[in-house]
Amino acid sequence: QSALTQPASVSGSPGQSITISCTGTSNNVGNYNLVSWYQQHPGKAPKLIIYEVIKRPSGVSNRFSGSKSGNTASLTISGLQAEDEADYHCCSHVGNSIFRLFGGGTKLTVL
């Protein structure tokens, strides 16, 4: 399967809100409430920030929120901070929840 579709880059100023989309098909994003999001700073391993579309792991800021509509999942970051500048990756279950499929990643720049 082709990777989930994410914008290559997004940007925002400190204090603003941004949204990153993750578009798939009815065979992945649209069929499961099992989308997760990861934050990755340069040279570091990804960090889980959202799972099951809307849930945040313990310790993750409530400035991060997730949602889904149809075949598109979204990550919203409110009150942008300089430390939010990173790459963001979405991931969905596929095929009876057996396989996993990532998006191409989105680079967030905080202006």
Place this chain on the structure above:
Amino acid sequence: QVQLQESGPGLVKPSETLSLSCTVSGGSVSSENDYWSWIRQPPGKGLEWIGYIYYSGSTHYNPSLKSRVTISVDTSKNQFSLKLSSVTAADTAVYYCARETIISGGVTRGFDYWGQGTLVTVSS
């Protein structure tokens, strides 16, 4: 605190087999509650799921890599391993091992613990 650590050669010749291990501490590869995965990231690109193994030895692989991939587990060492055969330059990537916690049935909590990653370069 669960920790994962990848180990293995950083340079592999074309057509040979890439072999990596992931040592788990603070958790157990024998846990019924977890899947143990391999994920890779080519330089400057996105993440690609390679596959996972369950404590029972059951495995599932990315269909695009299935013919070349083997993931195995060694409970005595609390490790799981990746073998990728017939490698080419396109297999050059940072390889991560990661844990995925099972909530119930096919529902998981995402990849909640990751190793630091190890760069494997395919070159003669």
